Amino acid sequence: MMEFKEIFKRYPEHPNLFENFSLSLGAGEWLNLVGPPGSGKSTLLRMMSGLEKPTSGTLTFHGQDLYRLRASARSRLRQRMGLIFPDxxxxxxxxxxxxxxxxxxxxxxxxxxxxxxxxxxxxxxxxxxxxxxxxxxxxxxxxxxxxxxxxxxxxPVLLLVDDFYHGWPQEQRQSLENLLGSFHQGGVTVVVASLPGGNLLSPKARTLTLSTPAPHRIEIDT
Missing domain, CATH: 1.10.8 (Helicase, Ruva Protein; domain 3)
Structure with a gap:
């Protein structure tokens, strides 16, 4: 469904936020992104959504290079995504x-x-x-x-979820997990960003751990 190939992402304050980063995301997969503030979780989600262009590298969604498309075409692709971001x-x-x-x-x-x-x-x-x-x-x-x-x-065929549910009552967290789980069972790909030490909405799913400094990363399959 989505593939990152040799992605670099630089900001003046974070010159090496992503460095030669590659990742394949399969259709119907659930992926947890875990890392502290500043590790690149939100940037990764924004790149997936077509809102944040990589400095270099290729990001494809259903075989189409997101950032070689016109803005209007990218916007139409984004209609196939559900974005659940803070604020x-x-x-x-x-x-x-x-x-x-x-x-x-x-x-x-x-x-x-x-x-x-x-x-x-x-x-x-x-x-x-x-x-x-x-x-x-x-x-x-x-x-x-x-x-x-x-x-x-x-x-949507892809749900991107940033860590907005921190501090929710347990009953509502469980309802959110059940809701996302029902979409996942229906074949929707789900990517959820979380802080370390929190309870993952799907602890058995594949987990990508992002650390700081950001280029040092470990991918864990659970």
Whole structure:
């Protein structure tokens, strides 16, 4: 599904964040990314999503070189991904239903289908009875669940999950694990970034450990 070949990624403050990095991600796989802050977890997810161009190297998604595509084509590919990142941006004055349905409408889906998908997604994250609320009325935890609903409403083939669920109550963590697990069982590829020492949502999955300084990495299959 996705392959990194000899990826280099440099920033002025991190000149060797990724150095000759290669990784193959199979369709239907679950991959854990584990590492401390600054090890490159979020950068790796952003490169996977087509939002962060590598300094050099090749990243292919379903055989297409992501960063040789036009921005419009890359955006269309991104519609096949569900991005669950910290600090989501919402239409604060709009309802939860609108916030989930509008991205689907932009993709050209019929309005009735968009509303049905949006309501179902909100139901799956425990916000089904609050769909008429405005996004600005939500707690931080509920905003994060709204982000999950928006990500799954598009029926993605790839879910990219940054470590936003730190501090969630155990019951909600378990619900999130079950939700992601149901998509994974349906053939969706899932990549989850976590801090060291935390409870992995899928501890039996393949784990890539990112360390600092970043070029020194160990991949562990469990």
């Amino acid at each position: 989501p941006v919402f239409l604060e004055g709009h309802s939860l239903l609108d916030n989930v349905a509008l991205p689907l409408e932009i993709q050209g889906l019929p309005q009735a289908e968009c509303l049905t998908r949006a309501q179902n997604a909100l139901q799956r994250v425990g916000l089904g009875n609050q769909s008429s609320l405005r996004a600005r009325q939500l707690s931080q935890n509920a905003r994060q669940r709204l982000m999950v609903a928006r990500a799954i409403s598009g029926y």
